[in-house]
Amino acid sequence: MPASEQVDVVVIGAGISGLAAAHWLSRKGIDVRVLEKESEPGGTMKTVREEGYLVELGPNSALETTPLISQLVSETGLQQDFLYANPAGRNRYIVKHGKLHALPLSPLSFLTTPLFSASAKLRLLREPFIERATHEESIAEFVRRRLGEEFLTYAIDPFVAGIYAARPDMLSVRSAFPKLFALEERYGGLLRGMVMGRRERKTRFERSKDRAKTFSFRNGMQSFPKRIADGLGRNVLLSARVTGIRDSGRNEVSEESDGARFLVEYLHADRSAELRARTVILATPARIAASLLKALSSPLARTLESVTYSPVASVFLGYNREDVGHALTGFGFLVPSVEQRRILGCLWSSSLFPGRAPEGRVGMTVFIGGGRQPELAALHNDKLVDLAASELKNIVQIRGKPVYWKCTSWPQAIPQYELGYDEKMQAVTDFEGESPGIFLCSNYRGGISVGDCIMSAAAVAQRAEEYLRRFQDR
Incomplete structure (x- = not known):
């Protein structure tokens, strides 16, 4: 040039x-x-191969929320390498009192889940009758007003940590979750909006994020x-x-x-x-x-x-399969801040896509820091590995030490809306x-x-x- x-x-x-x-x-x-x-x-899309592991240093996957993704994949000739996640990846977990609980995927599982109390479930019946706010709200204020404290604590708080590595009291619901905000603005409530919105999307052949498939690539x-x-x-x-x-x-x-x-x-x-x-x-x-x-x-x-950007450290840990008691059949888990743990969550990387770990091994990606505990994202690699391994030990029943690890720190990881x-x-x-x-x-x-x-x-x-x-x- x-x-x-x-x-x-x-x-x-x-x-x-x-x-x-x-x-x-x-x-x-x-x-x-x-x-x-x-x-x-x-x-931030960075991938490395080491010792038989495929490690994502940045985003581990994405959601196919727009036809532009498949168009771009096709135009660049990546169709043969395009991978949808294991269907078991629909299973996602929340830590409550130190134990993993599956997020409910159906009305019946919602009624029986121990994640939320009976009073919290009954509280939802009030949601369609709650008036709109008159000022800009944080996502915490919005959810507390419409759905109640328990849903904020055990659903939205970990969800926000998983997406933005943030605290829900810091983010604007209008800016960070515009579609959620629009349900109230357009339909007057979330439950009514989800029902009506699903009908309208069908007529427009659109796909909502909750139904979009998770994807990555072979390499x-x-x-x-x-x-x-x-x-x-x-x-x-x-x-x-x-x-x-x-x-x-x-x-x-x-x-x-x-x-x-x-x-x-x-x-x-x-x-x-x-x-x-x-x-x-x-x-x-x-x-x-x-x-x-x-x-x-x-x-x-x-x-x-x-x-502002939240700092995040990503810690990939490889274990012998026999040393992990949990089946790891799912996407992974998120941790509510009320649990007072030192990690935001964990992806079960080798369960989602093939070729992420050698035969007889499993790979997991742990996220640390964010808006909750930004100082932890700056820890030395050795301390990050020890922290991540100790947090995982009881949650997924690990008996041995990691046989492989790789840390990546992103001081400016995710913009905060x-x-x-x-x-x-x-x-x-x-x-x-x-x-x-x-x-x-x-x-x-x-x-x-x-x-x-x-x-x-x-x-x-x-x-x-x-x-x-x-x-x-x-």
Whole structure:
């Protein structure tokens, strides 16, 4: 790549958001370049193979919540490697008084589960008659008001820890769980909304997250972004750290600029280089976007800097199958904060997908830290392994020591959609309206799941394409 080159679109960041956006733009014949500061693509999607184990350092799987996922898999030729999780993965567990209890999957199992008391179950009968709130609520306030304290304690609290690694009193229900919030807004209640919403989804052929299938790939989650990057070929530049974005302010096509309004400066192989572009897509974590946009909009930079992330340590443990008393037939378990344990939960990795552990072994992934105990995520690897192993010992009846382990710490793991978050994202939208040609796309905007990121990437790619078309039609 020459020191200075002109393209239609520069995408900064080669995580799933940036790569998906670049993929769809490229298929439209748009000249796109992706700049990634790391030596390999994928962002937090990182997979390693060691000693017969396949270990996910980031996301272990994803939900097939949008047809765009299967479209992207098909367009990149990954169909043969695509895997749905073991059907037993529908079985998920909650720790209560130190014991595992299955989350109920049917009305009958709900009536008989010991997770909730009889009074808590009867409390649900009041839910359709509870009025809407008049102010922005945290997810804790919302659930406590509509469903009661026990459902918050033994269902929503661990659920929030499993998704956001957060405390439910910190997150905005409107921002972090917009579909849950919409049930109350549209239908007046959750139970009525779930029934009516299911009927409406059937007519639109949509799939809700509770019915979406869990998937991964034969060689792990990182094979997804890697395959997208492979398809883009030399248009993805790795180990390229962007140092600045300059806006020339030129809105008219001229012989000199050919409409290249933005100058993207970066370092690659210890050399400075630049790309001139009509459009820039920032697909980076909020703090990186803030540093790059400071010269263009210091107010937006401050807003993005205020987006907080929860720290998480991921500890993969391998055991001899004979040393684990529990059958591990399921997805794993989550831990309510009231249990006062030092882990957020555990995935039974080798039960979900084939090829995750050698014959005669099992693999489990334990998550530590988050908004509950952020200091634990910074522990040394040896202490993380000891902590994880000691917490698992009684829960899944482990008799021996782990025969393999691997730790990964993510100091800035998951963006926190806190109270007031909608106002922050409105500032992003306002900036895009005032700065034609710049788009922001990452998991701090529009949802944190893989499916959310892919949908956001598709929307941004379409907006960028429309902007370029309008520009060319002048």
